Amino acid sequence: MLKYLPVWLLILLPLCVSAQQATIAGKVLNPDRQPLELATVGIKGTTTGTHTNAGGAFQLTVPANRELVLQVRYIGYKVQEKTVELSPGQRLILDFILEADPQQLHMLDVRGKDENETREQASMTKLDPRLTKNLPSAFGDFSKILVTLPGVSSNNELSSTYSVRGGNYDENLVYVNGIEIYRPFLVTAAQQEGLSFVNPDLVGSIAFSSGGWQAKYGDKLSSVLDIRYKEPEKFAASVTASLTGGALHVEAASKNKRVSYLFGTRYKNSRYILQGLQVDGEYQPSFSDAQGYVHIDLSKDTTQPGRTTLGLLGSYAQNEYLVIPESRATTFGTQAAPLRLYVGFDGRETMTYRSYQLGLNLAHHFTDNFTSEFILSGVQSREREFRDLEAGYRLSDVSINANKLGEDEKNRGVGSQFDHARNSLLANILTAENRNSWRLSARSQVQFGAKIGLERISDQLSEYGFTDSADYVTPAYTLQADLALNSLRYNGYVQHTYELDSLKTITYGLRASYWDYNHELTLTPRLQYAFITRHNPNLSFKASVGLYYQPPFYRELRNFEGELNPDLKAQRSLHAIIGSDYLFKSWGRDFKLTAEAYYKHMTRVVPYDADNVRLRYYAQNNAKAYAAGFDVRVNGEFIQGAESWLSLGLLTTKENVKGDSVTFYRDGKAAGRQEQGYIRRPTDQLVNIGVFFQDHLPDNPTVRVYLNMVYGSGLPFGPPRQSDYRNAFSGKSYKRVDIGFSKVLVLESDLVERKKIALQSLWIGLEVLNLIDARNSISYTYVTDVNNLTYAIPNYLTGRRLNLRLVARF
Numbered sequence: 001m002l003k004y005l006p007v008w009l010l011i012l013l014p015l016c017v018s019a020q021q022a023t024i025a026g027k028v029l030n031p032d033r034q035p036l037e038l039a040t041v042g043i044k045g046t047t048t049g050t051h052t053n054a055g056g057a058f059q060l061t062v063p064a065n066r067e068l069v070l071q072v073r074y075i076g077y078k079v080q081e082k083t084v085e086l087s088p089g090q091r092l093i094l095d096f097i098l099e100a101d102p103q104q105l106h107m108l109d110v111r112g113k114d115e116n117e118t119r120e121q122a123s124m125t126k127l128d129p130r131l132t133k134n135l136p137s138a139f140g141d142f143s144k145i146l147v148t149l150p151g152v153s154s155n156n157e158l159s160s161t162y163s164v165r166g167g168n169y170d171e172n173l174v175y176v177n178g179i180e181i182y183r184p185f186l187v188t189a190a191q192q193e194g195l196s197f198v199n200p201d202l203v204g205s206i207a208f209s210s211g212g213w214q215a216k217y218g219d220k221l222s223s224v225l226d227i228r229y230k231e232p233e234k235f236a237a238s239v240t241a242s243l244t245g246g247a248l249h250v251e252a253a254s255k256n257k258r259v260s261y262l263f264g265t266r267y268k269n270s271r272y273i274l275q276g277l278q279v280d281g282e283y284q285p286s287f288s289d290a291q292g293y294v295h296i297d298l299s300k301d302t303t304q305p306g307r308t309t310l311g312l313l314g315s316y317a318q319n320e321y322l323v324i325p326e327s328r329a330t331t332f333g334t335q336a337a338p339l340r341l342y343v344g345f346d347g348r349e350t351m352t353y354r355s356y357q358l359g360l361n362l363a364h365h366f367t368d369n370f371t372s373e374f375i376l377s378g379v380q381s382r383e384r385e386f387r388d389l390e391a392g393y394r395l396s397d398v399s400i401n402a403n404k405l406g407e408d409e410k411n412r413g414v415g416s417q418f419d420h421a422r423n424s425l426l427a428n429i430l431t432a433e434n435r436n437s438w439r440l441s442a443r444s445q446v447q448f449g450a451k452i453g454l455e456r457i458s459d460q461l462s463e464y465g466f467t468d469s470a471d472y473v474t475p476a477y478t479l480q481a482d483l484a485l486n487s488l489r490y491n492g493y494v495q496h497t498y499e500l501d502s503l504k505t506i507t508y509g510l511r512a513s514y515w516d517y518n519h520e521l522t523l524t525p526r527l528q529y530a531f532i533t534r535h536n537p538n539l540s541f542k543a544s545v546g547l548y549y550q551p552p553f554y555r556e557l558r559n560f561e562g563e564l565n566p567d568l569k570a571q572r573s574l575h576a577i578i579g580s581d582y583l584f585k586s587w588g589r590d591f592k593l594t595a596e597a598y599y600k601h602m603t604r605v606v607p608y609d610a611d612n613v614r615l616r617y618y619a620q621n622n623a624k625a626y627a628a629g630f631d632v633r634v635n636g637e638f639i640q641g642a643e644s645w646l647s648l649g650l651l652t653t654k655e656n657v658k659g660d661s662v663t664f665y666r667d668g669k670a671a672g673r674q675e676q677g678y679i680r681r682p683t684d685q686l687v688n689i690g691v692f693f694q695d696h697l698p699d700n701p702t703v704r705v706y707l708n709m710v711y712g713s714g715l716p717f718g719p720p721r722q723s724d725y726r727n728a729f730s731g732k733s734y735k736r737v738d739i740g741f742s743k744v745l746v747l748e749s750d751l752v753e754r755k756k757i758a759l760q761s762l763w764i765g766l767e768v769l770n771l772i773d774a775r776n777s778i779s780y781t782y783v784t785d786v787n788n789l790t791y792a793i794p795n796y797l798t799g800r801r802l803n804l805r806l807v808a809r810f
Contacts, residue, residue, distance in 0.1 A: 022086035025059040026094040028052045028072055036074050036098065037442040044069035044081065054369075054441035064088040072096045076502060120505045120530040122212040122544035122577045123596060125149055125633075128643065129203040133807070135692065136708050136740035136767040138273050138798070139244050140805075142198040144708070146225070148690035150596075150631030150647040151210045153683075153712050155734040156778050157770070157797060158190035158273070159613050163683045164210050165598060166627035166653030167222030168608065168615055170555055174198075176227045177293070177313055178435065179359035179377045180218065184319070185425050185459075185554065186383045188614040190778065191274055192351040194287035194319035199264045201238060201249035202293065204230035210631070211598055212544030212577040215495040215509030215526045216435075216447050221550045221573045221602070229293045229313070232260050235810075242805040243272050245287075258297040258305070265290040273769075276798035281325035281345065289317035311361040321351040325389070330793050331398060338398040340408060341783065341793050346390045353383035369439040379429040387421035395783055395791065413785035415468050417476070422462040427554075430454045443499040447509075451491040457554050459483040461562045477721075481562030485554055487517040495526075504531040513570075515551050522549040522570055538583040548573045556606050559619035569621050574601045591636030600627040607657050609720065610682040612779045612795075625655035625681060641701060642694035649688040654678040662724045680716040680727045687713040702744040709737045719782050719790060729792070735774040740767040740805075763807035773800040 028039040035056025042049025043062060052058045062068055064086050072080045077098035086092055118124040127145060137144040143160045146152050154162040161169035161183075174181040174197065181197045207226040209217070217224045232251035240247040249264040268287040275283070292314050299307040325345035333339040359377035366372065393415055396408040433451035440446060463479040495509025507528040514521045526546030533539045549570040556571075557564045579596030605623040608615045629652065635645030661673040691709040696702075712734040716727035742765040777794035784790050 020064050020088055021061055022064045022088065022090045022092070023059065023061055024070065024084065024086070024092050024094060025057070026096065027056040028058065028074065028096045028098065029056055030077070030098060031100065033097070035442055036077075039072060039074040039098075041070070041072050041096075044071045054439075056442075062086065064090070070094070072098065074098055077101055119532065119540045119542070119581050120528075121209070121214070121507075122528055122530070122542045122579055123151075123210045123598075124213075125208045125210070125594075127206040127208065129200065129206055131643070131692070132200040132203065132206075134694075134704075134706050134740070134742070134765075136706050136738040136765075136769065136803075138769055138801075138803075139195070139268055139270065140200065140240070140242070140247075141196055142200045142203070143196055145692070146208060147710055148645065148647060148692045148708065149208065149210070150594075150633045150649045150690070151598075151629065151651070151688070152223075152690070153649070153685055153688045154710075155712055155715065155776065156190045156613065157736060158270070159193055160196035161190075161193075161613055163685075164223035165600065165629060165631075165649075166651055166681060166683050168610070168683060169613075170553070170615060171220050171222035171550060173218050173220045173224045174227070175217075175225065177229055177311055177359065178361055178373065178375050178433075179313060179357075180431070181357075182379055182381070182427075182429065184353050184355065184381060184383055185427065186353070186385045186423060187351065188385070189612045191270065191277070191283075191285070191323075192319070192321045193613070194317060194353075195266055195268050195289050197315065197317075198227055199247075199249070199266060199289075199291050201240075201247060201264045202229045202251075202262045202291065204228045211600070212526075212528065212546060212575045214507055214528065215493045215511040215524070215546075216449070218491065219511065219513050219522070219524070219549050219551055219570070221548055221571060221600075229262060231295045232262065233257060237810040239808045239810075240805065243803050245269050260295045262293040263291070273798055273801060276801055278330055278796050279325050279328045279343075279345075281323055281327075284320075284322040284324075286320040287318070289315065291315040306365070308364045309362075311359075311363075313357075313359040313361070315355075315357045317353075317355045319351065319353045322348065324348045330796070332791075332793055333398075336400070338400065339412070339791065340396055340398050341781075341791075342394045342396075344392050346392075347388040348386075349389060350386040351384070353381060355379070355381040371437045373433075373435040375431075375433040375435065377431050379427070381425070381427045383423075383425045383427075385421055385423040387419055390416060390418045392416040393783055395785055412787075413783065415783065417465065417467045419465040420463065422460075424460050426458045428454075428456045445497045446494070447497075448494040449492065451489075453489040453491075455485065455487050455489065455554075457483075457485040459485075459554070459558075479560075479562045483558070483562065483564055485517070485557070485564065487515060489516075489551070490514045503534060505529070513549065513551055515570075518552070518566055518568060520551065520569055522551065523547075524549055540581045542577075542579050542581070544575065544577040546575050548575055552606070555615065556617045557619055558617065560616060563619070565619040568606065568619055569604050571605055571621070572603045576600075586636075587640075589637040589640060591634060593632070593634045595630070595632045597630045598628065602626060602655075605655060607655065608682065609726070611720070622659065623655045623657040625653065627651065627653035627681075629653075638693070639695045642696060642704070644693040645691075647688075647690040649690075651685055651688065653681045653684045655681050660723050660726065682716065682727060684716055684727075685712050685714075687711070702746065704742050704744075706740040706742070707737070708739070711735050717780060717792070719792070731780075732777060732794075734776050735772065736776065737771040737774075738767065738769050739771050740765050742766075758810050759808060761809045763805075763809070765805040765807075767803040767805065769801045769803055770799060775799075 028036045037054050039052040041058045050058050050060050067085045070082045078101045132142050132145050135145050138157050141160050147154045151165045205228040209224040213224045233253050235252040237250045245268040247266040251262045253260040270285045271283050294312045296310045328343040330341045357379045361375050363373045395412045397410045399407045399409045431453040435449040438446045461479050461481040465476040491513045493511040497507040499505050509526050511524045524547045528544045530542035551570040552568045577598045582593040602625040604621040605625045607623045608617045630650045633647045638644045656678045661675050689711040693707040696704040714731040714733050717731050718725040718728045745762040776797045779795045780792040
């Protein structure tokens with residue numbers, strides 16, 4: 001036995017040492033009881049110590065039967081000490097809640113992240129969805145609140161489309177609960193548009209990015225609108241009625257809160273508003289939609305609610321637009337030489353479409369740190385456009401003589417124009433996507449996913465038109481085509497967000513896409529960096545740089561002759577953004593000032609011409625372009641309890657189209673052709689101002705006023721199919737002021753609680769639309785006189801209108 005003594009001593013020695021030790025375990029938290037990762041926990045005066053993990057937990061082995069001083073350190077917090085003495089083998093549980101150190105943080109308040117905070121993302125704005133219901137507008141359109149943001153413009157109150165930082169409305173991404181939303185294809189004029197997809201009654205959160213967004217969002221060039229519908233916890237309902245339509249919505253949840261649902265239906269009749277157009281006639285528009293969203297908690301373990309969830313989103317929209325125009329009279333020109341155009345119409349125009357969309361979102365939390373989502377969605381759109389219109393016109397001078405003021409004097413030209421169209425389109429789009437979020441630690445998060453999409457589009461075109469002017473007939477255009485597009489798209493992304501410390505955050509990622517129609521693979525790296533200054537925690541800076549591709553969709557593929565270009569490649573844009581946020585107090589209330597400068601360098605650009613809301617693409621990658629600008633916004637409670645904001649955007653955007661030569665003259669004679677170089681893009685709008693303002697009576701907040709004001713400088717335009725004058729002229733500025741007055745009647749709470757009456761409140765609003773009665777133009781009609789001079793006659797939008805709205809909430 002003696003010869004084995006060293007072996008036994010070697011085995012028993014750790015046990016003896018262990019018997020003289022003890023264990024201390026616990027967590028290190030901040031004042032909001034959130035875990036602090038990498039906090040140092042050690043014995044004072046020794047090298048014995050450890051660090052906390054992502055959950056703030058630690059475990060430390062210490063000597064027993066000795067008085068020890070346990071010390072906890074974390075940057076930005078006061079050092080905390082505790083004296084302990086443990087018995088051999090004892091295990092002590094200690095939690096430390098650290099106190100912020102003003103000397104280290106310079107009075108910085110350390111707190112948990114606000115989900116509505118946007119200081120860590122460039123060009124990201126989050127809005128209160130309740131404001132969209134109060135914003136005065138022609139049809140209560142959700143997108144009209146976006147137009148008041150910097151960098152966003154829309155020169156048409158009848159349309160839900162918008163332009164962002166020099167892009168067109170085909171360059172905007174829209175998501176609802178992670179499902180991408182598509183708009184109709186054949187709509188040519190704003191008065192044909194139905195309801196925008198987003199139903200304001202159902203919205204729970206709004207996030208909008210005007211550029212430089214993260215890799216998790218898709219492949220577009222201009223903006224991202226990310227909408228989340230509500231998940232109600234109790235019953236609520238509302239009924240809205242106005243002179244332009246109505247809406248109904250219901251929301252509720254089951255008793256165990258495992259199932260919730262939303263349902264909303266809307267009806268829009270724009271006949272009253274369209275009476276303000278300059279074309280007199282019979283308008284018969286009818287637009288309606290219905291949407292439903294159901295959220296189900298499928299978790300088997302009732303102690304872990306929300307572990308597995310299923311969301312179902314369904315929508316149906318129909319559009320019936322019929323107009324039988326009769327006549328039009330437009331006075332234009334200058335005060336010294338006014339002109340008048342008379343037009344008489346014969347025929348009609350019909351636009352119809354039906355769209356269906358169904359989406360499924362299945363989410364599962366495998367662990368507290370890893371979540372996976374499977375999204376399946378399908379869209380079908382059936383659209384038809386019929387047109388048989390003959391217009392006879394007379395162009396004449398208007399007398400400025402006092403005796404005959406305003407009377408017609410001399411005819412400058414007469415003629416007629418005929419337009420015929422029989423167009424139909426069927427689009428089917430099916431997508432399947434997987435999205436994943438993996439939190440590696442309290443400071444580090446990885447997101448990745450993949451998506452596949454099937455597109456089948458069938459388009460039959462039959463259009464022609466001719467003009468009879470100055471005693472001869474000229475064919476204006478002819479379009480005959482039977483097109484089909486069947487393709488698959490593949491997308492994938494990965495991104496990593498890392499908090500360098502409590503003040504600095506970096507997000508970088510890579511996105512890839514492949515389209516089997518043009519066999520193009522794209523890779524787009526993106527980077528964001530944001531930091532809050534240590535000396536002034538109210539001041540933060542952020543920057544973003546990234547490459548953005550927009551693979552062509554059906555609209556970009558089709559040229560003026562009705563042909564698809566299978567060799568068309570994705571447009572490219574390099575975004576560079578730098579900005580700052582400043583939080584300040586004024587009048588004892590919180591305000592936020594946001595300013596950003598941006599530059600977008602675009603290559604392989606597909607040029608287009610804009611006519612009302614129709615974009616006609618050249619279907620060639622034959623241009624390069626740039627957009628540069630500066631946006632600033634200040635928002636806060638100018639009136640206590642009512643958020644308002646003022647936005648200003650400055651923009652210049654130009655493009656250089658290869659081969660767009662023009663005639664140049666020498667000594668008054670044509671001397672040849674030369675390329676134009678950089679010219680204004682259709683969205684080149686130098687100044688854009690948006691204002692949303694709320695106020696209420698000081699002693700009665702149930703009486704409120706809402707102001708929605710938009711100003712945009714003139715957009716470029718030029719006669720169609722004349723490259724020498726493409727975007728050569730500048731239109732007039734767009735000015736619009738809508739104001740609304742409201743009164744809320746709140747019922748007695750005891751009646752509601754005793755369920756003697758279901759109605760909780762009644763909101764009554766009176767709106768004055770286009771308060772200043774501005775004559776805004778959306779497009780131009782071109783006529784030629786006997787001297788072969790061409791005139792651009794503006795097509796004006798709606799004038800001043802009154803609207804009454806009632807909202808009953810249950």
